Amino acid sequence: MPVDDHLQFGSAKVSLSSSIIRKLPVAGLIVAALALAACSQEKAAPVAEIIRPVKVVEIGEAQTTRQLDYSGSVRARVEMNLGFRVAGKVTERLVDIGQHVNAGDVLARIDPTDYALSVKSAQASLDAAERQVEIVDIAKKRAEQLYAKNFAPKSQLDQATLTYDQAVATRDAARSTLAQAQNQVQYADLKATKDGIVTTVAADVGQVVAAGTPVMTVAVDGEKEVLIAVPEMDIAGFRPGKEVKASFWSDDALTLAGKVREVAGSADAQSRTFAVRVSLPSDPRVLLGMTANVAATVDSKAQLVSVPLTAMAQKDGKQIVWTVDRASDTVHPRAIKVANFTADGVAVADGLKQGDVVVAAGTQFMTENLKVKLSSDVEQSASAEDDVATTSSLH
Template identity: 30%
Template sequence: METAPRPPRRGRLAVPLLLGGALALGCGAYAWRESRAQAAQPPVAAAKAPAIRVHVAAVERRDVPVVLGGLGSVQASQTVNIHARVDGTLQSVNFTEGQNVKAGDVLARLDPRLAQASLDQARAARAKDEAQLKGAEADLARYAQLVQKDYASRQSVDQQQATVDGLKASIVADDAAIETAQANLDYTTVVAPVDGRMGIRQLDAGNIVHSGDATPIAVLTTLKPISVVFALPEKDLDAVQQAAARGPVAAVATRDDGTVLGSGTLAVLDNQIDAGTATLKLKAVFPNEDERLWPGAFVHVNLAVDTVKNALTVPVAAVQRGPDGLFAWVLGAGDAATVRPIETGRVAGGVTVVTRGLDDGDRVILDGQYRLRPNAKVAVVGDIRAPAEHLAEGESGRITQ
């Protein structure tokens, strides 16, 4: 049986190739027509970018106080541990915890009977010695008369004179014993040595107390005036000394949140710098009439040491830092944002002194700087005035150099 001959291999491949070519030609023609149609249409206008909303502030000239700030602790101007000065039984406690007392007020009383007995004994000993002295002086006078008539020896006169002198010395000792006994009796009444405020009572009536006890009856502190001991960096020493040479240096004590607790003056500069911390200790004194400063509290102290006159200033928020240093965004012509390199000096809470780069009348951008680009259009939504009125009072926070 004969088999029909197979068609040539070239004929079988020609069909797919023809179909693929036809498909490619069709796609190309479609693409060409679409491109021509799009080219014939008018171009669409690019959307206009919206202006960036910002707040601005004018560059202003003002007097900026130079205030040095340090952290310190409040200390009572006087702290007295109230102890008994003699041994005895605590008979009564005559103060209320937290009471304000005056110097001389009775705080406690001890049982006075033993001290009174010692005083009576000393007085009796003096009376006895006085009586003996009178008799000895009379005998001395008789011996003096007898020796003139040779009825007594000179030796007996000398011996009697020695007896008289000894009794006189005993009376002096008796006087000292009386004073000691009287002082011990007085010490049974415990009085306030200074004006101040009483603390928590440590001992109750009925306890036996001794002059050497470590635990006081209570602690008395003087709150008016009150002191704050604080530290400043070593580099601030010259500024503080120059300010002190000109007159009293104003000090303001504040909390962490800036709340003013009191105003006073610098009282003491320590006589040495702490080599371990490179800081200088200072003490400021505050009247503390409202008792807002309390011993043991930590506060910030601002010292007004100088004033920069007629300084060019901007709000702190306007100062930006970049790879090449400090700069500010300035509102230019046509409400376009421009970059201006600047140099700054002192910083006072709220404002920065600008020493170079800005001029009077410039307006700086305070917010939204991260969205700005050179010549970007901005829309001013507010014109803010930097705080200045309270700078001289030290209420705006710490001012650095």
């Protein structure tokens, strides 16, 4: 058996039988070995550099104001919680929720039987007191006549006068008791004191209510307002007399100029928000119970710039944006501090300045030092006046 010999050329190892080696000239052997080595090596293809087109915005002028938006409901400026002035069992309810009532209309009644009996008792007491006054009046006049003729001492006249005065006082008290009993009979009817709309019914027929317990709520006709709840961080932006804008979910075209009428002196114990009442001008399109949005412009504590919401990303648990280095056309992450979110984007309090170019979309594809393609024109983001971040597609 012939013995195979091996030749090593670089990284190529060539196996040839000894007989073949003896027959081949040296030069031919070298050429064959080099050809085999060349075939065994692969050429590395060059990798093309990735350049990604991006959509960007240029940061415009910092905002010195910000807009606060809070939702609330439309309600009457004056709402009356009506209740009976005496206790009793409800026997009639004459109105329903949503019904319009006029001043003097009877809304509900309680059983007046006991109060009618009190009137009869008070009337009888008054009759007895009046009879007693008549009796002592006769005795007083007789004592005066006897004293004038020196038939009776002065003390007897004084006693008769005193008895008469006591009887008169008893009669006057009986009259007051009768008037009070008569009023209680009238209080058995719950009446509206002003024109308005019934918004709540808290008691129905058969229910026994105490004196003063709210039975119905009537929203008085006239001025309407929006009640909103404002957290303590923004309550400084609402002061009585501040002008605001009120829009309504039911009608996008309906916007009214309102004014802050009242701010609660303390926060709600549970929600930790302050109740703010905004007066509205008279408009027949505004109905009780509508949902309204109140917008107020306040001074910003920090200089804010706006970016689209799609420009914001997250890295290592921090909020970032990708900025573009115009000199090298590469992107780099930059941490930002978000002040608040608006309907049009994100208000940034720290991390960006005027003139910075920020990637507006496709942030999930960005990496450190990634080459990007920009056009010659970069559209600026919103200024402080309109608070709208605009984007331009750059290819």
